[in-house]
Amino acid sequence: MIVDGHTHVWRYPEHLSDEFVYDASHVGGIPGGQQEKINPIMNTNLNDHWRAMEPVDKAIVVAFKSNHLKVHVPNEYVAQYVQTHPDKLIGFASVDPYDPDPIAEIEHAVEDLGLKGLKLSPIYQNVSPTDPGMLRIFGKAEKLGLPVLIHQGATFPRRVNLKNALPVLLEDVALQFPDLKMVIAHLGHPWEVDTLVLIRKQPNLYSDISALYYRPWQLYNSLILAMEYGVTHKLIFGSDYPFTTPADTIRALYELNNLVEGTRLPKIPKEVLDGIVYRDSLALLNLTTP
Numbered sequence: 001m002i003v004d005g006h007t008h009v010w011r012y013p014e015h016l017s018d019e020f021v022y023d024a025s026h027v028g029g030i031p032g033g034q035q036e037k038i039n040p041i042m043n044t045n046l047n048d049h050w051r052a053m054e055p056v057d058k059a060i061v062v063a064f065k066s067n068h069l070k071v072h073v074p075n076e077y078v079a080q081y082v083q084t085h086p087d088k089l090i091g092f093a094s095v096d097p098y099d100p101d102p103i104a105e106i107e108h109a110v111e112d113l114g115l116k117g118l119k120l121s122p123i124y125q126n127v128s129p130t131d132p133g134m135l136r137i138f139g140k141a142e143k144l145g146l147p148v149l150i151h152q153g154a155t156f157p158r159r160v161n162l163k164n165a166l167p168v169l170l171e172d173v174a175l176q177f178p179d180l181k182m183v184i185a186h187l188g189h190p191w192e193v194d195t196l197v198l199i200r201k202q203p204n205l206y207s208d209i210s211a212l213y214y215r216p217w218q219l220y221n222s223l224i225l226a227m228e229y230g231v232t233h234k235l236i237f238g239s240d241y242p243f244t245t246p247a248d249t250i251r252a253l254y255e256l257n258n259l260v261e262g263t264r265l266p267k268i269p270k271e272v273l274d275g276i277v278y279r280d281s282l283a284l285l286n287l288t289t290p
């Protein structure tokens, strides 16, 4: 069983603002800063997403909302797409704490749209995850048993504040909502060490390794550290499609050890890599699919 725990679909300009797309291409949201890739990455085709998911058994597709950056991939858009492949795709809703009634939006997303979790992105929303508006959302997610994929790590837009992105801010959330399942996206880069020590001590916190392989030295070191802290069992697979694909991410994970070939530096054992790639993260997150 391979689960891609982190994928996006979106259209430009319908869902993404000029500011978001400009910053993505100029500040480095695109792997390798390849500006020529901006169009396909910022304007995904649903058929391309579906084809890219061929190597995986299940995939989580997330909505995305940031009033601050005028980005809005609607919950309805994601729900409509996942309904075309209900045996394989799982949709996550997104709400912004500055929406008029995010709690009602969550209820609508779950009851009417059939979405199974939340994608939250406090840094993109220019808010701390410990803001009262965010805490209300976390409380609702815990009550409904909705897992949260949370972008708690650095990102590219200029007008957002990195201080809101620190993974350790989630410790207060985890203590206040101990049954809430949260997955910290991208190992909380560049605070991977903070993420590892946080998920080590908070039982319902996990982290995905998506969109990191194009910084292979950082990912290699992070996985070695995850072994040293004994938390590799809490790392889950994800691609962050369209920034990367599951196939490229799997290939890159197994090629990481090439970095240290011919040296005395440690290698990441195949069992650890297999554990990440083949982990049933849906079971970890209490997500059951038909």
Ligand SMILES: [Zn+2]
Pocket (backbone or CB within 6 Å): 006, 008, 185, 240
């Ligand atoms: Zn993402």
